[in-house]
Amino acid sequence: MAEISQRKRIWGWYFFDWASQPYHTLLVTFVFGPYFASVASAHFLGAGLDSDAAAARAQTMWSQALMISGLIIGFGAPFMGAFADRTGRRRPWIAVFSLMYVVGAAAIWGMLPDGSNLWWGLMAFAFGFIGAEYALIFINAQLPSLGTEEEVGAISGSGFAFGYAGGVLSLFLMLLLFVEQPSGKTLIxxxxxxxLDADAREGTRLVGPFTAMWYALFMIPYFLWVRESGPATRGARVSEALGSLWRTVKGLRHRLSLSAYLGSSMFYRDALNGLYGFGGTYAVLVLKWSIVSVGIFGIIGAISAALFSWAGGRLDKRFGPKPVITVAIWGLILVCVTVVSMDRSQIFGITLSEGSRLPDIIFFGCGVLIGGLGGTLQAASRTLMVRHTDPDRPTENFGLYGLSGRATAFLAPMLIGLATTFSGSARIGISPVILLFLIGLFLLRYVTAEGDRGPCRVSR
Structure with missing residues (x-):
């Protein structure tokens, strides 16, 4: 078999981002999440709850699904990474989790618009989401082998940019050809x-099978062009993987910068996931947007994410990932404060005239920043992790990174659910993400910009 060039290998790696991004763009944030919120709130409204209580109940259910799936992802990630490093193989794991992605996404079709099987929709979503996030751990572990330390920042940023471009295209196609407006017609x-039956909302429900088929098609370049870079080791045992993982965890006390970074990213990535997971539902429940309007909002956000991620990768290459992360977090904090401080009738306590479009304009602007700064934050975070990665155990280390991003993945949904329940307001319910961003920013102060080579490292 002809040897695959490094350039083609990088492009194959990019195609994972292109293939997988629709789960986040279409299902988590801009189509299925809002669809679930609208169906659930209408169901609870019909059951006798008032409008605010029904919206709060719908948001609480969504938060529970994200919380439970986040716990499963977080606590399984480090072990699977350690086991994969012991066997020397990642592609078989990626194939298994890809199958979970496809099955879970396709099953979303079965959630009916009458609200009779809400839990089916949530379980299908969670199953596929777990597969998507586990696959990402193994994909991230391949990043150090794709270029030099100076190159991986731009590679990471370009990968996210390419992925967001795929998210934009997939969302664009869904809105133009499938998702029905109240009139029963698509956007055009x-x-x-x-x-497809518009009355049964089959155009919107197709988002699940569409996402599954998109992933299956565009993962082909990945499996054709990305090969394992290390030797296989047969006969790896679970006990050996657990022992390796335990030694790595114990060794964190000697790697202070890595420990601080895992703690910092644990909080700020949880906050970012909270924004992604509840941005679309906020638009439906607070601003009363239609799913088509949320989709247009998503296109704007995804385009900005692609552009910002590409530009952020260049800034990362020039200044390093830590300053890029810091600026992105501050920008997202300002966005969160703005979102929590407005609804259809007021912004920052200033009463608006009835029918004012100012909240819509401001939230569209927030969408640009959420998408753009969020994409930049994720790309730079992946690069900073590379600077802290043991080249002999990349998947295990990225498993810990996955744990830091998911060990408290229940926290943002749980806090949002609690804040929503006690305040009775879907708007106020978003406020806990501000605290999580601030904690992450504080811990980032103790992270060495150059990773484990920096002056804060304590030798073993």
Missing amino acids: GLDPLFG
Whole structure:
């Protein structure tokens, strides 16, 4: 077999981001999440709750799904990373989790618009989401082998940019051809394709099978062009993987910069996931947007994410990832304060005239920053992790990174759920993400910009 060039290998790695991004763009944030919120709130409204209580109940259910799936992802990630490093193989794991992605996404079709099987929709979503996040751990572990330390920042940023471009295209196609407006027509006035029933919201529900087929198609370049870079080791045992993982965890006390970084990213990435997970539902429940409006908002956010991620990768290459992360977090904090401080009738306590479009304009601006700064933050975070990664155990180290991003993944949904329940307001419920960003920013002060080579490292 002809040897695959490094350039083609990098492009194959990029295609994972292109293939997988629709789970986050279409399902978590801009189509299925808002669809679930609208169906659930209408169901609870019909059950006798008032409008605010129904919206709060819907948001609480969504938070529970994200919380439970986050716990499963977080606590399984380090072990699987350690086991993969012991066997020397990652592609078989990626294949298994890809199957989970496809099955879970496709099953979302079965959640009916009458609210009779809300838990089916949540379980299907969670199953696929777990597969998507586990696959990402193994993909991230391949980043150090794709270029020099000076190159991986730009590679990481370009990968996220390419992925967000895929998210934009997939969302664009869903809105133009499938997702029905209240009129029963798509954004460009068509009936949903393939004879889909607008009254049964089949155009919107197709988002699950569409996401599954998109992933299956565009993962082909990855599996064709990305090969294992190290030797395989047969007969790896669970006990050996656990022992390796335990030694790595114990060794964190000698790696102070890594420990601080894992703690910092644990909080700020949880906050970012909270923004992604509840941004679309906020628009539906607080601003009363239609799913099509949320989708347009998503296109704007995803385009900005692609552009910002690419530009952020260049800034990362010039200044390093830590300053890029710091600026992105401060920008997202300002966005969160703005979002929590407005609804249809007021902003920062200033009463608006009835029917004012100012909240819509401001939230669209927030969408640009959420998408752009969020993409930049994720790309730079991946680069900073590379600077802290043991080249002999990259998947295990990225498993710990996955744990730091998911060990408290229940925290943002839980805090949002609690804040929503006690305040009775879906708007106020978003406020805990501000605290999580601030904690992450504080811990980032103790992270050495150059990783384990920096002056804060304590030798073993």
